[in-house]
Amino acid sequence: MLDLGLLLTLYPPVKREDMNTPVPPAIRIKGIEKSYKDLHVLKGVDLDVARGSIYALLGSNGAGKTTLVRILATLLKADGGTATVNGFDVAADPARVRESISLTGQFAAVDEILTGHENLVMIARLRQVKEPKRIADGLLERFGLADAGRRRVATYSGGMRRRLDIAMSLIGEPPVIFLDEPTTGLDPEARIEVWNVVQDLADGGTTVLLTTQYLDEAEKLADRIAILHQGTIIVDGTLAELRTLLPSATVEYVERQPTLEEVFLAIVGDKSPANGKEETR
DSSP states (O other): OOOHHHHHHHHHHOOOOHHTTOOOEEEEEEEEEEETTTTEEEEEEEEOOOOTTTEEOOOOSSSSHHHHHHTTTTTTTTTTEEETTTEEETTOHHHHHHHEEEOSSSSOOOOSSSHHHHHHHHHHHTOOOSSSSHHHHHHHHHTTTTTTTTTTTGGHHHHHHHHHHHHHTTTTSSSSEEEEEETTTTHHHHHHHHHHHHHHHTTTTOOEEEEOOOHHHHHHOOSEEEEEETTEEEEEEOOOHTTTTTOOOOOOOOOOOHHHHHHHHHHHHHOOGGGGGGGOO
């Protein structure tokens, strides 16, 4: 016979108020401002990023994308406004913010003299992670670098370096990752490799804030997209919501020619991001 008291102890009923409590965003930005003398880069940015999502921040050169990321990463101080990352205030509790994040910049921050495995072990030891060699082996396997792990990074391609860079950023399992234009300067195959990695991160529950100038990158990856222009967010929404800002499409029957990207991938081998996952997003 079931012991009702024991069952209630092991599986207490969910309180109704808990069911209605919204999950706080992984990143919350309110009125962030930043100026460099007379140059007003950020003029009151407001932004919420849901946990476990990919959020793409678009903007032209000089729009303030990198400045905003550096403020969120506690590398710069804002002139005004507030920002929290993983529930911690970037100004009042920067140490806890840094424990919660990882930042990958526009260029791979890897040591070319060391091997891929040695790079990962070095970062694991700096972050005081237990069993650094085991962690390094696991990340090399996860990112498709196991065969190259004992080679010097100087011999790696651009895509391999970027994958290693992102792998290094995952040591310690930070819940929030900032990717600041991660595919800048990469060839088409390497870009798709990085896209697959980013998609896998989000599928695993990591929150990704992605800054990019590539519209196709945001279109393929992002759950939500914001456009930063002249220091403020001028639009924010899903791809479907952003499409409604334009007039309804006119149906026309035309002969469609393959794009150069499609031709390139058909010749060298298609590595489409998420292998069809975009249909389910």
